[in-house]
Amino acid sequence: MQKILVSSCLLGEKVRYDGRSCAQDGLLRLWQEEGRIVPFCPESEGGLSTPRPPAEIEPGHSAEDVLRGAARVMREDGGDVTAAFVQGAERALACCWKHRIKIAILKEGSPSCGVACVHDGTFSGRKKPGQGVTTRLLARHGISVFHEGQLELAACRLAELERDCG
Numbered sequence: 001m002q003k004i005l006v007s008s009c010l011l012g013e014k015v016r017y018d019g020r021s022c023a024q025d026g027l028l029r030l031w032q033e034e035g036r037i038v039p040f041c042p043e044s045e046g047g048l049s050t051p052r053p054p055a056e057i058e059p060g061h062s063a064e065d066v067l068r069g070a071a072r073v074m075r076e077d078g079g080d081v082t083a084a085f086v087q088g089a090e091r092a093l094a095c096c097w098k099h100r101i102k103i104a105i106l107k108e109g110s111p112s113c114g115v116a117c118v119h120d121g122t123f124s125g126r127k128k129p130g131q132g133v134t135t136r137l138l139a140r141h142g143i144s145v146f147h148e149g150q151l152e153l154a155a156c157r158l159a160e161l162e163r164d165c166g
């Protein structure tokens, strides 16, 4: 059975920086009942505590820049949390390899999990197109990453993979 890596906060776990979750319903619940879902929070796995100050990728840079050591992930108070974000991404990838996961559903907008957009690094609430650090690393290794608004697309990809496996 194909398993799916899912941001823990989408499953009701209170691991967001502000100590809340953002639980989803529907397909996620079905996949949970089927035993497909592997919950994962890159920031917790990277060693960050909850609650924690918000962090953003430095302005003008991308998650790819962070992964190649050319940019940092910073807290608003100036704390550098790059190492924790990179470690969380690497652990997410290791988890995918362990469970042969080819699909991930991650929380949109997060500096770790963002799929189509992330905050712009100015802590002003503005977003820009781009990926989070974990999303980028998983995508780089061929894992199909969707956000919580793309569950139907994820379901199509899942059907494709299961058809290919017979």
Ligand code: SF4
Pocket: 007, 008, 009, 010, 015, 016, 017, 040, 041, 042, 043, 044, 107, 110, 112, 113
């Ligand atoms: S968005 Fe990602 S890193 Fe942030 S709390 Fe959810 S799972 Fe953890």
